[in-house]
Amino acid sequence: MQEVLVIFFIVFAIVYLGKKVFYWLKPKEDTCEACAFGKATKE
Amino acid sequence: MNVNKIALVGNPNTGKTSLFNALTGLNQQVGNFPGVTVDKKVGKLKLQNRSIEIIDLPGTYSIYPRSKDEEVVYDILSNPQHVDFPDVVCVIVDSSNLERNLLLFTQVYALAIPIVLVLNMSDIAFRKGKKIAIEKIREQFPEANIIETNARIKLGVKKLIDILEKRINPRNDVPKALISKSDVIAQQQDTENKFQEINELVKSCVVQDSSLKTRHKVTRLDRLFVHPIWGYSIFLVVLLALFQLIFTLASFPMDLIDTLFGSLSAYLHGILPAGMFTELLANGIIPGIGGVIIFVPQIVLLFFFIGILEETGYMSRVVFIMDRIMRPFGLNGKSVVPLLSSAACAIPGVMASRTISNWKERLITILVAPLMSCSARIPVYTLLISLVIPNRMVFGFLNLQGLTFFALYALGIISALLVAVVLRMFIKTKEESVLLLELPDLKSPRWKNVGITVFDKARLFLVGAGKIIVAISIVLWALGTFGPTERIQNAVQKIEKPINKNEVQLAAYEKQVNAVKFENSYIGILGKTIEPVIKPLGYDWKIGISLITSFAAREVFVGSMATIYSVDADGEETRSLLEKMKQEKNSDGQPVYRLASGLSLMVFYVYAMQCMATFAVVKRETKSWKWPIIQLLYMGVMAYVSSWIIFQIFS
Numbered sequence: 001m002q003e004v005l006v007i008f009f010i011v012f013a014i015v016y017l018g019k020k021v022f023y024w025l026k027p028k029e030d031t032c033e034a035c036a037f038g039k040a041t042k043e
Numbered sequence: 044m045n046v047n048k049i050a051l052v053g054n055p056n057t058g059k060t061s062l063f064n065a066l067t068g069l070n071q072q073v074g075n076f077p078g079v080t081v082d083k084k085v086g087k088l089k090l091q092n093r094s095i096e097i098i099d100l101p102g103t104y105s106i107y108p109r110s111k112d113e114e115v116v117y118d119i120l121s122n123p124q125h126v127d128f129p130d131v132v133c134v135i136v137d138s139s140n141l142e143r144n145l146l147l148f149t150q151v152y153a154l155a156i157p158i159v160l161v162l163n164m165s166d167i168a169f170r171k172g173k174k175i176a177i178e179k180i181r182e183q184f185p186e187a188n189i190i191e192t193n194a195r196i197k198l199g200v201k202k203l204i205d206i207l208e209k210r211i212n213p214r215n216d217v218p219k220a221l222i223s224k225s226d227v228i229a230q231q232q233d234t235e236n237k238f239q240e241i242n243e244l245v246k247s248c249v250v251q252d253s254s255l256k257t258r259h260k261v262t263r264l265d266r267l268f269v270h271p272i273w274g275y276s277i278f279l280v281v282l283l284a285l286f287q288l289i290f291t292l293a294s295f296p297m298d299l300i301d302t303l304f305g306s307l308s309a310y311l312h313g314i315l316p317a318g319m320f321t322e323l324l325a326n327g328i329i330p331g332i333g334g335v336i337i338f339v340p341q342i343v344l345l346f347f348f349i350g351i352l353e354e355t356g357y358m359s360r361v362v363f364i365m366d367r368i369m370r371p372f373g374l375n376g377k378s379v380v381p382l383l384s385s386a387a388c389a390i391p392g393v394m395a396s397r398t399i400s401n402w403k404e405r406l407i408t409i410l411v412a413p414l415m416s417c418s419a420r421i422p423v424y425t426l427l428i429s430l431v432i433p434n435r436m437v438f439g440f441l442n443l444q445g446l447t448f449f450a451l452y453a454l455g456i457i458s459a460l461l462v463a464v465v466l467r468m469f470i471k472t473k474e475e476s477v478l479l480l481e482l483p484d485l486k487s488p489r490w491k492n493v494g495i496t497v498f499d500k501a502r503l504f505l506v507g508a509g510k511i512i513v514a515i516s517i518v519l520w521a522l523g524t525f526g527p528t529e530r531i532q533n534a535v536q537k538i539e540k541p542i543n544k545n546e547v548q549l550a551a552y553e554k555q556v557n558a559v560k561f562e563n564s565y566i567g568i569l570g571k572t573i574e575p576v577i578k579p580l581g582y583d584w585k586i587g588i589s590l591i592t593s594f595a596a597r598e599v600f601v602g603s604m605a606t607i608y609s610v611d612a613d614g615e616e617t618r619s620l621l622e623k624m625k626q627e628k629n630s631d632g633q634p635v636y637r638l639a640s641g642l643s644l645m646v647f648y649v650y651a652m653q654c655m656a657t658f659a660v661v662k663r664e665t666k667s668w669k670w671p672i673i674q675l676l677y678m679g680v681m682a683y684v685s686s687w688i689i690f691q692i693f694s
Contacts, residue, residue: 002318006521009323013517017595020511024659 046130046207048096052116052151053135054144055102056481058163061194062135063099066204083115083127090208098127106150106221107230110400120154121221131211135161138168138175138191141249145241146234152184155218157211159188161203166193167484172252179248186214265485268360278361283449289344290445296340301619304333308609323520326609331516334602335509338422342504343497345418349387350496354488363480372460373467378408382459385415389657393664407466409664410674413657414459416452416649418500419508419597423648424451426601430624431641454649512602515592519566519603523610526564534559561610580647581640581690583629597653639693643686651682
């Protein structure tokens with residue numbers, strides 16, 4: 001059971017980081033939503 | 044008429060964002076210097092049975108744009124087909140300065156869009172002894188709704204909502220087309236004509252009541268703040284005090300958090316059944332989260348003090364005096380706000396460069412902005428300072444650790460200025476932008492705004508960076524726990540087993556086996572591969588791993604170190620990260636973290652562009668891969684060479 005949980009967390013972390021990298025690098029509209037750490041636009 | 048979309052426009056620093064927050068109930072950051080809003084912001088004004096979309100546009104003095112942020116206003120209002128074209132425009136003006144503020148209003152009025160003239164900051168006009176005869180303005184602009192407000196204390200906001208909901212004057216006049224963006228001469232002529240009309244109007248509608256005019260007690264203080272000598276001395280003292288306070292006040296909660304997380308790891312080890320998930324939780328996730336939370340006290344304190352400086356209006360004085368310093372280095376006045384914003388985070392800093400009309404000047408500002416020490420560097424600086432700089436007083440009143448903190452910030456500022464000089468040799472500019480800055484009155488801070496800033500920054504740090512740090516901690520734990528089986532077995536077999544199986548010898552053997560397993564794990568192999576490159580800077584392979592992971596964001600460095608030292612901890616979870624790092628030794632028996640390597644690492648983090656989000660934003664703002672790559676390379680080379688020099692000097 002512990003092994004299954006570990007695999008789940010590792011896969012989850014890798015997918016999350018991969019998505020984050022793609023999010024940063026993909027072209028975006030001209031709004032300040034682009035920044036992950038800066039101000040975010042609230043709609 | 045049915046209103047669905049409203050645009051808020053006005054000169055910079057007239058309270059547009061305050062009004063936006065008052066109407067929408069949102070908490071967008073407000074500022075009292077230009078460049079806080081460089082993009083449109085959208086919110087909803089909720090009415091009883093429907094809602095109206097409110098768009099907060101960047102501040103501009105004229106509808107004719109001179110910079111990228113001002114173009115947003117022109118593009119939306121000049122094109123009825125634009126997706127954001129509003130049903131109503133609210134032009135927010137500073138009541139105490141109608142002479143300049145009414146230009147934009149007259150330009151927007153000519154477009155024949157239903158319009159509300161919001162005479163904001165009525166309290167300041169009152170303090171300056173100015174009474175406005177609204178009926179005179181109404182005579183000249185009969186189709187406009189006019190209202191007096193004080194958005195800071197929400198005075199007049201209900202009345203404004205009532206007008207927007209039910210009583211908007213429809214426009215029956217014919218709209219005048221805007222002059223094209225490129226026809227500067229026609230724009231100039233139009234502006235001059237409008238100013239003549241405005242001067243006549245202001246003469247008739249503004250009454251200066253000397254009995255109302257209160258004496259400005261703060262004028263003398265203001266003269267000191269912008270004085271060519273005293274201004275800089277005061278700023279220096281303010282900065283020194285700020286860093287001293289941050290270091291002194293934050294130490295207690297930081298120690299507490301450190302101990303709590305160390306104990307939590309040990310506790311989980313004790314109560315959970317032994318196994319892989321327990322290891323991941325106790326040695327990967329918990330130290331990773333602890334590595335983030337421990338720096339919240341410092342982030343909170345930094346933004347609390349910055350919030351107070353902004354709210355009182357002192358930051359506007361800093362912008363003013365910094366403008367004078369930056370000119371000899373080829374940075375124009377408008378670079379000041381982006382660079383000062385970068386001291387919190389480079390991303391809004393890079394975006395604030397949109398106020399600079401000249402592309403080349405804007406580019407130089409973008410390229411040097413990440414050299415300013417941002418809040419993400421605080422965790423790294425703090426950890427390294429605590430490791431290698433003794434906690435003692437110098438000159439009787441200055442804490443050496445706080446002084447080092449200040450020196451790292453100063454190094455960032457000085458380097459940004461020097462790099463700007465070098466860049467100007469390659470990126471030549473013909474014209475110079477000028478900074479147009481209104482100094483707001485000095486006033487006591489509004490604690491709600493300070494609180495919002497602090498809460499937002501802490502949340503962004505915890506949630507924004509925290510999720511990435513935890514994910515990287517999990518991956519690092521996996522890479523540090525697993526490795527090629529055969530390689531690990533071979534390495535373990537080489538260790539001599541103790542002949543006398545007493546407890547001490549067995550424990551020493553176990554420790555050796557764990558160390559060998561860790562060195563032959565995937566992370567160990569990767570670290571050892573890159574070690575030759577970073578060894579000249581005084582770093583070992585564990586630092587190398589953290590340098591790689593912290594490319595995602597600088598603060599990841601600390602979370603990564605926490606995870607790496609946890610995996611390698613031999614069940615000594617209760618020791619804090621600081622203690623583990625202090626006891627780390629090189630193969631030659633010397634401490635890994637001594638003055639030379641510590642300083643070298645600090646300088647590396649001052650210069651290296653370890654931030655994926657900034658890289659992405661620079662790519663977007665420059666619309667090419669070329670400039671972010673150049674930035675990454677020049678900052679990387681600067682970081683490597685400077686760190687090597689520092690290590691050689693202090694070794």
